[in-house]
Amino acid sequence: MKKSFLPLLLAFILVLSGCVNTKSKVGNEEKSNEGNKSANTSKPAIEILGMSTSEDDMNIVRDQLIKNGFDVKLNIQPDYGSFTAQKDAGNFDLALSSWTTVTGNPDYAVRALFKTGGDNSIMSDEEVDKLIDQAATETPDQFTGTYKKFEDRLVFDKAYIVPLYNSFKAQGVNKDIVNADTVRLAKSRAVAWETIDFNDQSKRDKDPLIVQQAIGTLTSLDPIKGNDGSINTLNTNMYVRLVNLTDDDVVTSDGSLSLNHSIADGNSDYYFLLRDDINFAKINDKKAVDSGERVGADDVVFSLNRAKDKDSVPDHRTYSLHEHIKDAEVVTDLSQLDSVKQSGGNGTIREALENGLDAKIKELVADKNDANNKEGKYQVVKVTTTEPFPQVLNYLAHQSAGIVSKKQVESINTYDVASFDPAKDIPYGDQNTVTEGDQYNNHLYASGPYILSYKNDYEAVFYKNPAYMKGTNFEPRISQVTVRFIENPDSSLSALRNGEIYLFNGVPETKYDLVEGDGKLVLQKNKSNAVSYLLFNTSNREVAKSEDLRKAVLYSINQEEFINFYQGNKMKASSTVSPLVQTGNELVADSAKVKEYLAKYQDSKK
Missing domain, CATH: 3.90.76.10 (Dipeptide-binding Protein; Domain 1)
Structure with missing residues (x-):
């Protein structure tokens, strides 16, 4: 999410023969982690790491970089599963990343991502740390200027990240089965199951509410031990x-x-x-x-x-x-x-x-x-x-x-x-204690509206907490919630349209028309705190050493092309705080600046 869109830092990985490779292979070419210079050209070589589900974004970034004088390699991986190992191995120049501020406050949008020692941070900058801590003590009428200074430092002065766009949040609901008016679509927090009800209320104790999430391997059902798309929604509904x-x-x-x-x-x-x-x-x-x-x-x-x-x-x-x-x-x-x-x-x-x-x-x-x-x-x-x-x-x-x-x-x-x-x-x-098999020994105590009973590779089954705010508006309506693990968005949308799931949170922008054109579905749409960006390797590549090289990449990116590709269903962003604080900053593609910074980089290599 996390939260939400999942409060989540995406960096992606290459696993070869069951282990992490300290060299990256893209197509038929191989280059070491230190290599930023192609064997066949003087153009700086950039390796972009991402998942197959983000291939469209990777292709847009590739084309923009090539147009501005880079030699680009795409490292497209099939799933999210082992991204941490590859990221730790440093096998990327740019990783296609995303973050959703599931708490609705700008401190969450920056602290874990960019502060030295943050849970998801791979960078260290004293000035960035100072600005994050300063803004945290300020009220909204005070912190706008501080977050502007933070954004100036993070993006435009040092080019630690490259912002791509701010997303909408959308979910499809089977309105023939579920009362769409009872389904919330919050800007930040995860989907709250307790308010959801069937059109036919006699089904509350007979039929499960069937929903979906992409990741089936759960980090932990202890709420402090995870902050990712595998458990944010689940733990939100398990613990008050x-x-x-x-x-x-x-x-x-x-x-x-x-x-x-x-x-x-x-x-x-x-x-x-x-x-x-x-x-x-x-x-x-x-x-x-x-x-x-x-x-x-x-x-x-x-x-x-x-x-x-x-x-x-x-x-x-x-x-x-x-x-x-x-x-x-x-x-x-x-x-x-x-x-x-x-x-x-x-x-x-x-x-x-x-x-x-x-x-x-x-x-x-x-x-x-x-x-x-x-x-x-x-x-x-x-x-x-x-x-x-x-x-x-x-x-x-x-x-x-x-x-x-x-x-x-x-x-x-x-x-x-x-x-x-x-x-x-x-x-x-x-998670092994709730997974069907020899290790199953469910020891969970849930303070929230639902508790996880068991899971397998296919689904997780939750039941209503029988002692949760009984007789109030917050007592859960439906007795069972089944979470199906469907990784691919297209497969999730197909399951929604076929009646196999009743709620799909995370409908892709390019699929809105399919939901809106289906008579039994309704599309709920809202602005979100989700921002996609490119994260630079900060340890073992040329981009880690050269601010000029990073800035050349930064000013190669044209956000308008992403907005056009997604048919207007994206918004501009300058950093992960863009949906929360209006800093006035904007990234504008500038080929002249690209040439200037590339020339400085090349001169430094002579």
Whole structure:
């Protein structure tokens, strides 16, 4: 996504004879990782890495580079599966990449991708780091100028990436079976299953809702151990969070663990009033049952503390999203809510948390089992940030901030993190424990509307959490959701049109007309936070060493050609923050600049 379009950095790989090759072979030619000079010409050689599903984009980039004096090789791979190994081996000059800001805030659009040490970053630039951290402390009316400086540095001054376009978000719905009005298409967050309903409501407990996703190998069902297209939607529906995002990226308590939330004056303390009508679900005999354990403040504190601690689990992939959390604690002193003012000075925290409640706050309790909202007994959690950081709320809406069971996770994760052995240690959320076969031993505890029962190579089966907000508007409508693993978009569209799936999130722009022309389907379309771009190799190629060479590539790219190819269903982008912050920057193709920078590069090689 991630989130969403998947909050996701795509770099792609070449696997030969079952292992990573430290040399790249394209067509009948071979060149080493150090080679940027073709054996047959003085033109700089550029190798572009991508998947077959992105071959159209690769061809457009190739043609534009060739026209501007480059010798281009395409390294087209059939799937996503092993991209990390090839990327780590450095077998590319440019990797066709994509990112979706699934939290609706610009910090997420840059921190993991471009900050030194970021979860998905392969670059290091002190000025970029400084600007990212500065913007994080600022409010929207302040950070526009800072993000402009960031974008200037990232793209136009140093040419670390080449922006291609901003995408729309579209999904096809079988309106003959599913009530399309109940299907949300949010700008950022993943598809929420709990609101979806059949036209014939008598089917709720008899028929599954059948949806699709491309990737069947799941990174982890522990929400902090993955942030990619394999699990973003699944974990979003399996774990409740302190807050959510509306379809237009506004932070809300609706449908979350919080009845209300409020920011304290100073923008460093955040208060959350918890609801008491969610229990964890577990799996018995492949069916969802109520575990009898309430989701409460101790689980929230445990979940957030492990989310921010990079050493809490092996292979922690989301800690940088939560590094601004200094502390999470249970508030039991009611007078604190009366003495602390809301941000901006408009009343007390207590007044904000009591807004719209049927029963006002009479008592704050430490034990989750003592909470009784109808009697005015509540739990409150306070989150404190390392510095003023309003964007923390967007991160708390991300799937990686999903609330897990303290009791259950601690009972599973008994290994020593420092000496973790994947050959014998089984961590919470390991996909093998939910995969049919000898290793199946489902230990999941789900705080969200659905829980994964089992999966295989073909599909994953989820069941409704029987103890999730019962009797409210957020209780799941449909009892079973089946997720079919269909990697190819054309195959997914065919399955939608044939009635094999009822919802296809991610309809390609070139296929909109097929959905719109099918009488039983409806196309839902919205602007998205998804940006496609070219990522330069920053370690072992000439493009890593030469800023001039990178800028020559940058100014070879004409975004209008992508927009025309996609029949107007793409938008211009200057970086991954383009859908979120209007910086005023624009990449304009300039052949004169290409010649200038190529000449400088060639002179430096003499």
